Amino acid sequence: MQLISALDEALSTLEISSDEFSELVIRLLDYGVINRDESQIEQQLYDRYLQCTELVEEYLSVLKVRLQHDRQFSFLRVFPPGSEVPGMPDQDNGAFNSGFRTRPNQQEVAVILALRVEYEKALREGQVDEKGQVMLPVEGLAIAMKNLLKRSLPDNQGERKTLFKRLRQLRLVHFNAEMDLDSAESWLSIQPAITSYVNDDVLTQLYPPSEKSSDTAEPAGDAHVL
Structure with missing residues (x-):
């Protein structure tokens, strides 16, 4: 409850509702990527991420989910725990070998x-x-x-x-x-x-x-x- 209260308090200062924050995080975890140029919905979600970047990153870090933000081309991509991510140091967490997203065949x-x-x-x-x-x-x-x-x-x-x-x-x-x-x-x-x-x-x-x-x-x- 303290975590939820702290999150709600931080979101209120950014004028973002908890539902809007949940929509952003769920979309990231469900699709694995948000590309600002893809659609109006993803444009809104990407711009919302820019408003609450630290909160999203802290929230995902609790889950040990890795997030890559390409500012040049305006897209976000999340990776399961333990994944190798270009431009980011490797995690020392070999216990995680399967992700929450479907791997390509x-x-x-x-x-x-x-x-x-x-x-x-x-x-x-x-x-x-x-x-x-x-x-x-x-x-x-x-x-x-x-x-x-x-x-x-x-x-x-x-x-x-x-x-x-x-x-x-x-x-x-x-x-x-x-x-x-x-x-x-x-x-x-x-x-x-x-x-x-x-x-x-x-x-x-x-x-x-x-x-x-x-x-x-x-x-x-x-x-x-x-």
Whole structure:
């Protein structure tokens, strides 16, 4: 009760209700990410986080949940206890190996790795827009997966839609919901949050800094993807 009272008192000074605070934290824990550019709702939640940053971080620290805030591209991402987070020191907490969010399956891991490599290529070639986004045709992603991992996108359109919907939920890609994913003319927007989802060691194996093109590699396991 003392914790709740202290939280309510701190929120009152910020003119944020306990329901608004709960909405923000629940959304973070449920989706795992809030991207200000994604929607009006996430814009409001992100701006609310800026008002009560310390309270959110203290609240999550009690749960040992790690939070990454990318100020440049205005997104938040939470990680389960013990996760490796780019730009943050490792936690000495090996007892936690499973998170509160669903881990990507092997198909999703393969696509995420290919997306990360294509994003890195665009970075090196200066083909990133002011919001940190990279445009990539679906056909280009399919080619990258074959070249890098000898894998293919799902042939079934329903499975393909489910896959891309999952990646969009993770705020790794953005696309028109009405897009024909079987069309060679369809395009995805790779989001800057992709950089926080693949370890640098894995990226280096797939796309060494000294090379302009990636070597063929076997898909990494879930442990390599945050």
